[in-house]
Amino acid sequence: MFRPALKQARVTRSAFSSVRFASTGSQSLKERMQQLIPKEIENVKAIRAEHGKKSFGPVTVDQLYGGMRGLPALIWDGSVLDPEEGIRFRNYTIPDIQRLLPTAPGGSEPLPEGLFWLLLTGEVPTPEQVKALSADWASRAEIPGFVQELIDRCPPTLHPMSQFSLAVTALNHDSAFAKAYANGISKKEYWGPVFEDCMDLIAKLPAIAGRIYQNVYGQKNLPPIDPTKDYSANLATLLGFGDNEGFVELLRLYVTIHSDHEGGNVSAHTGKLVGSALSDPFLSFAASLNGLAGPLHGLANQEVLVWLTKMQEKIGEDATDEAVKEYVWSTLKGGQVVPGYGHAVLRKTDPRYMAQREFALKHLPEDKLFKLVGQVYEIVPGVLLEAGKAKNPWPNVDAHSGVLLTHYGLNQMQFYTVLFGISRAFGVAAQLIWDRALGAPLERPKSYSSEIIKKMFTGKN
Numbered sequence: 075m076f077r078p079a080l081k082q083a084r085v086t087r088s089a090f091s092s093v094r095f096a097s098t099g100s101q102s103l104k105e106r107m108q109q110l111i112p113k114e115i116e117n118v119k120a121i122r123a124e125h126g127k128k129s130f131g132p133v134t135v136d137q138l139y140g141g142m143r144g145l146p147a148l149i150w151d152g153s154v155l156d157p158e159e160g161i162r163f164r165n166y167t168i169p170d171i172q173r174l175l176p177t178a179p180g181g182s183e184p185l186p187e188g189l190f191w192l193l194l195t196g197e198v199p200t201p202e203q204v205k206a207l208s209a210d211w212a213s214r215a216e217i218p219g220f221v222q223e224l225i226d227r228c229p230p231t232l233h234p235m236s237q238f239s240l241a242v243t244a245l246n247h248d249s250a251f252a253k254a255y256a257n258g259i260s261k262k263e264y265w266g267p268v269f270e271d272c273m274d275l276i277a278k279l280p281a282i283a284g285r286i287y288q289n290v291y292g293q294k295n296l297p298p299i300d301p302t303k304d305y306s307a308n309l310a311t312l313l314g315f316g317d318n319e320g321f322v323e324l325l326r327l328y329v330t331i332h333s334d335h336e337g338g339n340v341s342a343h344t345g346k347l348v349g350s351a352l353s354d355p356f357l358s359f360a361a362s363l364n365g366l367a368g369p370l371h372g373l374a375n376q377e378v379l380v381w382l383t384k385m386q387e388k389i390g391e392d393a394t395d396e397a398v399k400e401y402v403w404s405t406l407k408g409g410q411v412v413p414g415y416g417h418a419v420l421r422k423t424d425p426r427y428m429a430q431r432e433f434a435l436k437h438l439p440e441d442k443l444f445k446l447v448g449q450v451y452e453i454v455p456g457v458l459l460e461a462g463k464a465k466n467p468w469p470n471v472d473a474h475s476g477v478l479l480t481h482y483g484l485n486q487m488q489f490y491t492v493l494f495g496i497s498r499a500f501g502v503a504a505q506l507i508w509d510r511a512l513g514a515p516l517e518r519p520k521s522y523s524s525e526i527i528k529k530m531f532t533g534k535n
């Protein structure tokens with residue numbers, strides 16, 4: 075049974091606009107967006123008129139050399155990341171969305187469909203609206219034959235993320251936005267075809283992931299999408315785990331919490347940046363995926379499992395705290411990072427880590443690898459603090475996700491970032507739609523050479 079329609083479903087709540095009118099329970103997402111966009115255009119105009127010339131403070135030379143940490147540079151409405159508290163999706167924390175978003179019949183984790191609605195509108199959808207979104211995505215799920223062939227032709231040794239990026243790039247063949255642009259669409263209308271492309275993009279990702287999984291790991295005969303099932307259930311089916319209800323529930327949580335982490339992270343920012351050139355959502359999101367595939371970003375969830383496995387090989391399965399501590403030190407002394415720990419913004423344990431830990435405590439408390447993850451959690455922060463370099467010694471989302479996937483039998487570590495990529499499409503797509511609706515301009519910040527910086531400040535204190 076879906077959860078009964080919550081009161082909050084019709085309470086308008088906006089993270090960025092003070093005036094909102096309520097969505098009726100049967101309205102489609104596109105209809106709702108059509109109502110919200112004109113109001114938001116006015117809202118942004120008013121913000122710029124009142125605050126447009128105000129400053130966030132100085133920019134330091136260190137920020138230019140230091141990966142732009144903390145530099146206020148982007149508008150991103152779907153979520154905001156607080157260093158101490160962690161992520162809020164349109165002002166809702168992870169426990170909030172676990173309580174408020176509709177769930178599947180018999181399930182207790184939020185459906186990512188609801189999260190997408192929330193990211194776009196700032197509102198909690200009704201169960202009917204979420205169900206309609208599941209059906210809409212299922213109806214768009216098929217991928218073109220040539221994309222299937224493209225994946226099949228990739229050598230199984232090509233990393234799944236590279237195959238993923240190739241396939242998503244190729245979807246641009248059927249982009250509604252690219253076609254409309256070529257036909258001379260007016261700026262004011264951009265968001266409509268971008269919305270359609272984003273819906274297609276999200277809908278087709280499970281089929282792409284399933285095909286890559288088949289290509290790399292030799293799973294035979296992909297089952298078809300079931301139009302009566304939700305997104306995560308269909309994704310699990312395409313990976314061969316459709317009958318495993320625990321895994322399906324995990325995917326619902328996984329996709330929801332990995333969807334968005336404000337706009338400055340590499341995958342989100344890259345998607346927004348490429349989209350600002352009016353590259354269509356497929357090209358923009360393929361660029362996001364290439365960023366997510368880096369070991370300091372999304373690939374860290376693969377790296378964590380690789381690291382844990384190597385540790386087990388070296389010090390055994392039931393190692394003492396002392397042995398684990400020594401292993402962590404050996405990683406640092408080898409000039410490597412401890413994957414799954416640290417963060418560019420967070421300064422506390424990532425609430426996405428905690429949500430996964432709670433899932434594990436509920437569903438797999440005796441799992442050996444989960445216990446090891448818990449043991450590592452007790453030891454790594456102390457070591458990182460003692461080493462004295464990392465600004466945040468606490469675990470991030472990637473420290474936990476691989477262990478949960480492994481528990482249910484998805485133990486192909488190289489595939490993990492593909493699941494992260496599917497999730498990240500939700501956040502990137504929501505912002506791409508708003509960027510085109512609000513007429514966001516081409517991104518073009520100013521760069522400087524070291525020589526110019528030296529000249530600029532010579533003789534000045």
Ligand SMILES: CC(C)(COP(=O)(O)OP(=O)(O)OC[C@H]1O[C@@H](n2cnc3c(N)ncnc32)[C@H](O)[C@@H]1OP(=O)(O)O)[C@@H](O)C(=O)NCCC(=O)NCCS
Nearest residue numbers: 370371374411412413414415416417418463464465466470
């Ligand atoms: C996420 C990450 C890239 C953030 O980088 P950052 O903002 O530059 O982090 P900091 O400012 O704390 O880095 C300061 C120093 O501590 C080091 N550090 C940070 N996290 C570390 C970790 N987990 N293990 C070892 N060293 C770490 C950095 O490499 C840096 O070293 P340097 O001065 O020799 O270059 C970094 O914490 C990291 O590499 N973590 C491991 C990979 C990971 O889990 N990525 C997923 C993030 S969600």
